[in-house]
Amino acid sequence: MCVLKPLGYPKMAMPEVPLKLIQSADEMRAACRHARADQHRLGFVPTMGALHEGHLSLVRAARGQCDVVAASIFVNPTQFGPNEDFTRYPRNLEQDRKLLEAERVDLLFAPSLEEMYSPGAAAFVEVKELSEKLCGRSRPGHFRGVTTVVAKLFNIVLPSVAYFGQKDAAQAAIIRQMARDLNFDVEIVVCPIVRESDGLALSSRNAYLSPADRKQASVLYRALSRIQFVADQGERSSAKLIEAGKSVLREEPAVRLDYLEIVHPDTLQPVSEIAGSALVAVAALVGNTRLIDNIVLRGTSQPSRF
Numbered sequence: 001m002c003v004l005k006p007l008g009y010p011k012m013a014m015p016e017v018p019l020k021l022i023q024s025a026d027e028m029r030a031a032c033r034h035a036r037a038d039q040h041r042l043g044f045v046p047t048m049g050a051l052h053e054g055h056l057s058l059v060r061a062a063r064g065q066c067d068v069v070a071a072s073i074f075v076n077p078t079q080f081g082p083n084e085d086f087t088r089y090p091r092n093l094e095q096d097r098k099l100l101e102a103e104r105v106d107l108l109f110a111p112s113l114e115e116m117y118s119p120g121a122a123a124f125v126e127v128k129e130l131s132e133k134l135c136g137r138s139r140p141g142h143f144r145g146v147t148t149v150v151a152k153l154f155n156i157v158l159p160s161v162a163y164f165g166q167k168d169a170a171q172a173a174i175i176r177q178m179a180r181d182l183n184f185d186v187e188i189v190v191c192p193i194v195r196e197s198d199g200l201a202l203s204s205r206n207a208y209l210s211p212a213d214r215k216q217a218s219v220l221y222r223a224l225s226r227i228q229f230v231a232d233q234g235e236r237s238s239a240k241l242i243e244a245g246k247s248v249l250r251e252e253p254a255v256r257l258d259y260l261e262i263v264h265p266d267t268l269q270p271v272s273e274i275a276g277s278a279l280v281a282v283a284a285l286v287g288n289t290r291l292i293d294n295i296v297l298r299g300t301s302q303p304s305r306f
Helices: 025-035 053-065 093-102 142-157 166-181 204-208 211-217 219-232 238-249
Strands: 020-022 042-047 068-073 107-109 161-165 187-191 256-263 278-286 289-297
Touching (some): 020 025, 025 068, 025 107, 042 053, 042 142, 053 068, 068 093, 068 142, 161 166, 166 187, 204 289, 211 278, 219 278, 219 289
Parallel strands (some): 020 107, 042 161, 068 107, 161 187
């Protein structure tokens, strides 16, 4: 699993300038090409807005490792299903802009729908097999929408390094595969999950949760923690570990489980025994809100750092 790490390149001094908000793809591409002149390293954080500390942790990682930092805010319709929350997904560009400016982001790309998808657009990017696993099973077409928009953003921003969150572990695995297969000249860095005090992974969709839902939502991390505990006691059977997690999830019968699986972190194929690293991924409906979370188990008794 790719994690935050020193990249081994010296940073070059860049003068601080106010954040520049750009809505044109051509203008963004030109600004990014200019920013990468003289061997400057450009870090990129793609988002759908509704920013929280999880997003900002990615920005800080980019700021610490790169000379120039770019971010994008675009609620991508092609990764939402027909009955999902595209129209009500939280949007507050001005608030998000202020947060990014406070973190010293240099360039913010916030295109319109028409700028990203011209009329009659018919080309898509899809990573076969991987895109049909985990969330891909219950959200058909979701990962095709993700890889298409990320490929478009990579072509516009031309980043040296792109930063993603471990919370979306399947997405990160799929984007790594896409970048390799399509020869994108970009390093993919995956940063740790940022959590609330009770363990709930930060997500823009947490804003949908009612007080009762919010209390119930903590069961996801409790289930993952139980799996971690049982694994640390030496259990290596995935079936037994999954049952340990499900026993905790049953404490909140109103939480409707989509999946709880243990898979290889790169191939997303189920594993029957924990040998090397293994991804424990969960998705569930809490009220009407779909939440995901995960941890990484190691093939030793050492607990995961995610």
